[in-house]
Amino acid sequence: MGRLNVPPLTALRVGESALLVECGSAGRVQAVYDAARGLLDDGRARDVVPAATTVLLDGVAEPAALAEAVATWSLPEATGPTGELVELVVTYDGPDLDDVARAWDCSREDVATVHAGIEHVVAFCGFAPGFAYCRGLPEQLSVPRLPSPRSRVPAGSLAVADSWTAVYPTDSPGGWRLIGTAAVGTVGRLWDPGADPPALLVPGTRVRFRAG
Amino acid sequence: MPAEQTRFLDVVDPGALATVQDLGRVGLAHLGVPRSGALDEPAHRLANRLVGNPEDRATVEVTLSGATFRLDRAATVAVTGAWCPVHTGPGPGSGSGTGSGTGSGRRALPWGTAVTLTAGAVLELGPAEGGLRCHLAVAGGVAVPPVLGSRSTDLLSGLGPAPLRAGDRLPLGSVQGAPRSVEATAATRPAHELRILLGPRADWFDPLAVAGLHGSSYAVSSDSNRVGLRLEGPALRRRVRRELPSEGIVLGAVQVPPNGQPVVLLADHPTTGGYPVVGVVASADLPGCAQLRPGDRVTLLLA
Structure with missing residues (x-):
């Protein structure tokens, strides 16, 4: 049964065997992602990849038929995150903490208090295996990326960019603002190719940062 | 033992x-x-x-x-x-x-x-x-x-x-089957024509530039690798200037960074990206992409 005030979903064709579902809002990405994962069970899709405002359905056997079906999905925004809650102990000591404090017009301690006071939710993974884009900071606390990225950001760095938060799971180049460091032992949990799932922070996971 | x-x-x-x-x-x-x-x-x-x-x-x-x-x-x-x-x-x-x-x-x-x-x-x-x-x-x-x-x-x-x-x-590993020497084999030829299915973000580009892709010739850049086949040629001008929020990427996606030079994403491509994808290379042309050498020329065709 359709619901009022739920705009229809649009599924754009992507090549021969994929669809990009435009969701319009973050809350709806979560709802579409949850619904679309059912396509994996019966082989109608091989990969379901959420992102900032879209969900990619890849390896789709019958894209034309699925595009029509998706347009009839009646999915309101998820009422709230329901994923598992993960607490990560961090120290707010990053080299860009002063920059962020200036951008937020507050003290370093306030940055820590505000950031740790928010429940973040993993919207999607990307950039590197296990790198989780966590949503939670309000728009007005957005901070720009570095004008030129660092060639090496150590694994375990707590970082913000735009209104995203992430903890780098592996050493990599990176242009986010580093505001802290995850506690010893966190890195091995964030990304472990031998574990199932290999990533600690999967889409939908709720994340709390606690200053340790 | x-x-x-x-x-x-x-x-x-x-x-x-x-x-x-x-x-x-x-x-x-x-x-x-x-x-x-x-x-x-x-x-x-x-x-x-x-x-x-x-x-x-x-x-x-x-x-x-x-x-x-x-x-x-x-x-x-x-x-x-x-x-x-x-x-x-x-x-x-x-x-x-x-x-x-x-x-x-x-x-x-x-x-x-x-x-x-x-x-x-x-x-x-x-x-x-x-x-x-x-x-x-x-x-x-x-x-x-x-x-x-x-x-x-x-x-x-x-x-x-x-x-x-x-x-x-x-x-x-342990040998499982007998060799089959009778199968006719041919070398994979480099793809000198790449058929492109437009979308999902073709509408982020100047429509004339998109239409002009058909028949355009590009050179394969020496920066190409298993992540992407970088092409050098006519720049694809953007119509929509705002930033694209990151979205999922498929194999063969033709991503266009700000310099307008298309990149065909190959097997080691990142799973998401923030540059608009103008189209996707036909899957039948991907093995031939793997065989293109720096300096080779390819012609893009809109499928």
Whole structure:
């Protein structure tokens, strides 16, 4: 049964065997992602990849038929995150903490208090295996990326960019603002190719940062 | 006591770049794990069939300059993908001194055919001709430990075995089937025409520029790698100027960074990206993308 005030979903064709579902809002990405994962069970899709405002359905056997079906999905925004809650102990000591404090017009301690006071939710993974884009900071606390990225950001760095938060799971180049460091032992949990799932922070996971 | 002793493929000289590849890591894109896997997938599957392997066994992807290996025990091998001269010899230090190698036991082997070599034999793949990447399959397959269900080297994320180095010993799996030397084999030809299916973000570009893609000629940049085939030619002008929020990416996506020069994303591509994708290369043209060399020219066609 359709619901009022739920705009229809649009599924754009992507090549021969994929669809990009435009969701319009973050809350709806979560709802579409949850619904679309059912396509994996019966082989109608091989990969379901959420992102900032879209969900990619890849390896789709019958894209034309699925595009029509998706347009009839009646999915309101998820009422709230329901994923598992993960607490990560961090120290707010990053080299860009002063920059962020200036951008937020507050003290370093306030940055820590505000950031740790928010429940973040993993919207999607990307950039590197296990790198989780966590949503939670309000728009007005957005901070720009570095004008030129660092060639090496150590694994375990707590970082913000735009209104995203992430903890780098592996050493990599990176242009986010580093505001802290995850506690010893966190890195091995964030990304472990031998574990199932290999990533600690999967889409939908709720994340709390606690200053340790 | 194990019933069968492990056999090894020894890397004598990996050349410019040699990596272990299979069919890649599928179903993990939502965790940020690239698919990876053989770029010339039909060549990888064919090489496996020729030596009697299931098609998902790992092969070695050899790039451009060729590579040299040594078999510690007798084994059946086959080379596919780009054509290259293939030779065998008794091994280093056994008469490979001067001259062209004749008289030292070095002899040419057929390309694209299963050949059984004796213990200690050296296997040389010469430079690829008319393409870029060759696949070497060995009966039993390369049996390095899998990572997340695949033995593929992913050059973007670093998952899987590191690119091969001289002195590496690659364990081989147990032989499962008899070689099939009768299958007709052809080298994979470089794709000189790439058919593009427009979307999902073709409407982010100047419509005239998009229409102008049809028949446009681009040169393959020397910055191309397993992550992407970088093209140099007419810049694709954006119509929509705002930033695109990151979205999921498929194999063969033609992504357009701010400089307007298209990049065809190959197997080691990141799972999400923030540059608009104007179109996607037809899957039938992807193996030919794997065989394009820096400086080659390609014509884009709108499908």
